[in-house]
Amino acid sequence: MTGLSRDLICLRASKELKPGMYVNLGIGLPTQVANFTPEGVILHSQNGVLGFGPIASEDEMDWELVNAGAQPITLQPGISFFHSADAFVMMRGRHLDVAILGAYQVSATGDLANWRTEREALGAIGGSMDLAYGAKRIIVICEHTDRDGKPRIVKQCTLPLTAKGVVNTIITNLCLIEVTSAGLELIEIAPGISIDYIQRFTEPKVILSRDLKEMEF
Amino acid sequence: MTGLSRDLICLRASKELKPGMYVNLGIGLPTQVANFTPEGVILHSQNGVLGFGPIASEDEMDWELVNAGAQPITLQPGISFFHSADAFVMMRGRHLDVAILGAYQVSATGDLANWRTEREALGAIGGSMDLAYGAKRIIVICEHTDRDGKPRIVKQCTLPLTAKGVVNTIITNLCLIEVTSAGLELIEIAPGISIDYIQRFTEPKVILSRDLKEMEF
Amino acid sequence: MSEVNKVVATPSQAVAGIFDGAVVGIGGFGAAGTPYRLLLALAEQKPKGLTVVGTSPRQFEFLIQSGCVKKAITPFARYADPAAPNPLLEPYLKGELEVEILPLGNLVERLRAAGAGIPAFYCPVGIGTIVEEGKEKKTFGQQECILEYALPLDFALIKAHKGDRLGNLVYRMTARCHNPVMAVAAKTTIAEVDEVVEVGELDPEAVVTPGIFVHRVVKAERPPLDWVYRGIKVARKT
C-alpha cells in the first residue's frame, strides 16, 4: 500500500481523540485504533460496554468480553456493562463524541456506504447506520482506493448507502480530508505523497486547505 | 360504613390474587391489600421495585424503600430494583397480571375515573392511566358511594376519565360486581346487605348472576 | 483515565450555568431520590422562567417558592394525598404557574425518547381522556394511539447513592426511580451523591447510569430527616 500503513492510519486517527471523549470504533480497521487511543479516551461498543481497555492478548482473552467485532477486549477500572438497547441510546441519542468507521465509498457531500459491496447478495448493516447518524463527529478511515484500485472517495456513491451527508473527516493511507459545505478540503498529506497523486485517485476535485501540511505523528 | 370495613374490602380483593401473579396495588386503599396478599404473589410498584414484602412497621422503615404511595415497604428475598422507564415497561407492556385501583367513579361499561375530583383544580394522574390501560385485569376497590352518599358506580362518568372500558371487577363495601359485555353482573353480596340496597346505591341496573352468593372470607 | 474528573466541590458549583428559561428535569419520587442539596443551591441561584419536569410537588417546592418556575410538567400536580398542602396550587390559581399534567408512563417514555434519538412515538395510554386533546392520533390494529413527543432537558438534577469521577452511578433501593431516565434525557446531567468512590470501586455489572450520561458529580449531605419524613406515611403495624 502506498503512503501510510494500516497502523499509521489508525495512529493518525487516534490523534483526533482527546481525554474525556466518548468514542466508538467501528468493525474492521477502526477497532485497531484501540491500540493507539490516548489515556482518558472512553471507548464504547454497541454490544453493551463502556470504558474498556486495549484489545486482549491471547492469554488474557475471555470469550464473554468482546467488542462488536468479536475481538477480545480487556477490563479496566471504570468499565461498565449494559444491555444493547441502552448501548444504542448512547449511539442514537447523540451521546458519543466520535465514531470512527470504515468505508467502501464516501461521497463529496459526506454520504457513506459501508455495509454491502457489489460482490455480495447479503450485507451487514450492524450498528453502522446508528453510529453514522448518531455520533457527533464521524471519522472515516480506509484505504484510499478499493481492491480494484478505484477511488473510494467518489462524486456519488454507487453502493447502498449507510447514511447521507454524515462524514466529517476522511483519513486514508494518502491524506486527511475534511468534508465541508464547500467540498472536500485536503488538510494533510501523508509523507512522500503528492497532491497530484491524491487527486488522481480521488474522484471529486479536492480543495486545497490554506493550512495544507504534511501529516505528523 | 355499611357492609364491609375497608380491611375486609382489601381482604376480599386479596383473594383474587394467586401465587405467581404479578400485581400492582394503586395508591390509596389498594396499597393496604399488601397486608393480605397470599404468599407467592409478586408485588410491583411504579417507582421501580418488584417482589417487595409487607408494609414496614415504624421501626423497620427506611425512607429510600417506599411504594408509589410513599409508604415504607420491606425487603424480602427475590426483590429487585430498576428505574422507572423499566417499571413502566412492565405496566404498559401488559406484563402485570392484575392492578388493583381506587376509583371516584366507574361506569357501566368499565370506564374509570380516579385522578381528579370535582372539588380540585389540579389532579394526580400518576401511573393510574398506565396501569388502567396496561394490566391484564383491573380490579377496582372503593366505597360504594362517595362522601356525599352518591353512587360511585354510574351510567356515565362525569369526572375526568382515567381510561375507557378497562375495569373488569369492582369490589366495594356492599358487593362484588363483574363488568361484562352484557352489563354489570352482581356476583357476590356482603353479609347482611340486600340486593335492593345495592341497586338503590348503584346508578346502572345490575344483572343478577346465576351464581349470586354471599361473600365469603 | 487520570484526566477525566467530573467531581465538583459544592452544590452551588454543580448547578452553575443553569440559565433563565432552561428546561430542568428533577429526579426522585416523593423524598426518595430527590436531589435536595442541588435544589436548594438552584433556588438560591434564582434563575428565572424555568420549565421544571418531575414527578411530584416535592421536586418543585423550593424552586416555586423562590420564584424560578414558569411551568411544571408533572403527573402529580398535587400530592397523592389530596389533603396535603400543595405548593403548585396557589401560583396556578393566580395564573403565575403553568401546569402540564400527564401520565407518568408517557412522561418517562418521552424522556427516554429524548435521550434515545426518537423524536416521537405512539402509545395508547391517555386515549379517551384529556391527555389525547389536541394530539395527533393513529390506530394500530384495533388500538387507537396518541403521538407523543420526546421531551429533551437542558439540565437534569439527579440523586444517586455512589458515584465516581467518571460519572458512573449506582442508586439505593427505590431512590433509583426516575433518576436514570432524567440523566439520559438531558444535555447536562448533574448528580448529587452520598459518596464519591474511587474509579473501579463500583461493580461494572451493577452500574446503573454509565458516566456518558453524567457531566457533574457532587458529594452532598443527605437531607434533614424532618423534610424526608414529612412525605412518608406513618406505617401501621401488620
Place this chain on the structure above:
Amino acid sequence: MSEVNKVVATPSQAVAGIFDGAVVGIGGFGAAGTPYRLLLALAEQKPKGLTVVGTSPRQFEFLIQSGCVKKAITPFARYADPAAPNPLLEPYLKGELEVEILPLGNLVERLRAAGAGIPAFYCPVGIGTIVEEGKEKKTFGQQECILEYALPLDFALIKAHKGDRLGNLVYRMTARCHNPVMAVAAKTTIAEVDEVVEVGELDPEAVVTPGIFVHRVVKAERPPLDWVYRGIKVARKT
C-alpha cells in the same frame, strides 16, 4: 415465595411448545450470550416455518441447518468478516430463506417497543437508505424520520449467567448484550443459565432482568470451546 418455580430440568423441556410458524428471538452477539443448548434442543425438536430474530448468523445456524427457518430478521446477514462461511447465503440464494436486514438500533428499539406497549415510533436512522423503502415518513424539525413498528416475539431464547427460580437474571460482561431486550419483547421467555442460585442470592440492585420477564429457566452446560472460539478473532499482541 415457595410456590413459584420457573426452573425446568432440561433444554428440551425448556423449548417445549415452540410451535410451527412462531416468531422466535434469540439473544447473544456472536458466541457471547447465545443460548447454545436451547438452540440445539430446538433444532432437534424441528418446528417448521419459524421467523427468527437475532443479531448475527451465529444465532441462526443450527435452526437453518435443521430446516426450521422461513425468515430471518437480522442486522448482520453475514458475519462481520465477509469471508467467513455464511449459513444464510445458500438458502437465501435458493429462495428457501427470506431475509430482512435492518439497523441493529432499529431492531433493539422495535423489540423494546413491543415489550413496552409502544406500537410504533419514529426514528431518523435509515433515512436515505434502503431501510426507508416503502415506509411511512414524517419530518420533525429538519429531520426526516421513518415510522418503525414494534416487533413482538412469541418466544425469546436467551442466555444469562445466573438465575433464580423466580426468573431473576444476571449476565456476565458482554454476554449481556441483546438478551435483556429479547426477554422484554416475548410472550414466553426461556433462559439458559450457567448457574441456578437460591432466591435472595442475587443482589437486588444488580438484577438486570427481573423475573416478570422470564417464564422458564434451565441450567445448561456452557458451549464447547471450539464453537465459541470459532467466532473470536485471534488477538494480536499490543
